[in-house]
Amino acid sequence: MIHNDIAIEFKKVCYEVNDLSILNNVSGVFYNGKITTLVGPSGAGKTSLLKMCNGLHSPTSGDIYIFNKPITTYEPTALRTNVGIVLQSSPIIRGTVFENLALPFKLKNKTLLEKEAIAFLEDVGLDRTFLYRQGRDLSGGQQQKVSIARTLMNQPNILLLDEITSALDPTSVQEIEQLLLNINKKYKTTIIWITHNIEQAKRIGDYTWMMMEGQLVESGESKRLWSTSNDFIQTITLGGQEV
């Protein structure tokens, strides 16, 4: 059966490296056009799972479907164009913001027009005066916005975010949350967002996946999940606001 509301589906996914089990029998869905936060203690397997969504890692067993098609049927470049990723410290290359933004185009032998670059910058709340500033001279928050804009250049349907605000000041955190909520709304982008900050997870996620020791222990609508009081939620919320 085809489900148009599902962007990514995991079916009994296991991932092992050198006989070490990193993901164990993970089954679940990420809904199309929604924001799902991925929470759990350090070492739970969140980054490994995220990297499976754009083919950076492959399951040892089990299946992953992207828009109802097995991930293995996608050509790797097409998959990475369709499923973008931003990391905690995505690299800013030497050169101007324009050169950084042009990178995905350059890799495809295409030319980025200045007006296109300005439109993408505006999507992340930076005005045209940033275009010819040196990327590495920008603040951490501004660099992260440029990284997000650079990933958006490919117009991905799915955006994977790995702790992208954990090194930033509260104002930048708030701005980046808002700009991603706007992008989600404007382009209907499906977002999967790893965060250690429980308050952030509650604020931004339509859905939540809770992971522990390589397993998906809870998942569902955030409003419902965070208001229940099972053992997992007790464990991660009583320990403070960071997991």
Ligand SMILES: Nc1ncnc2c1ncn2[C@@H]1O[C@H](COP(=O)(O)OP(=O)(O)OP(=O)(O)O)[C@@H](O)[C@H]1O
């Ligand atoms: N290539 C690898 N070789 C060996 N062990 C690995 C490899 N990749 C991940 N692991 C281990 O798998 C487990 C899960 O790692 P992963 O980075 O996915 O967790 P995480 O939940 O994202 O953690 P964190 O919140 O600290 O980033 C960890 O114990 C890690 O050491």
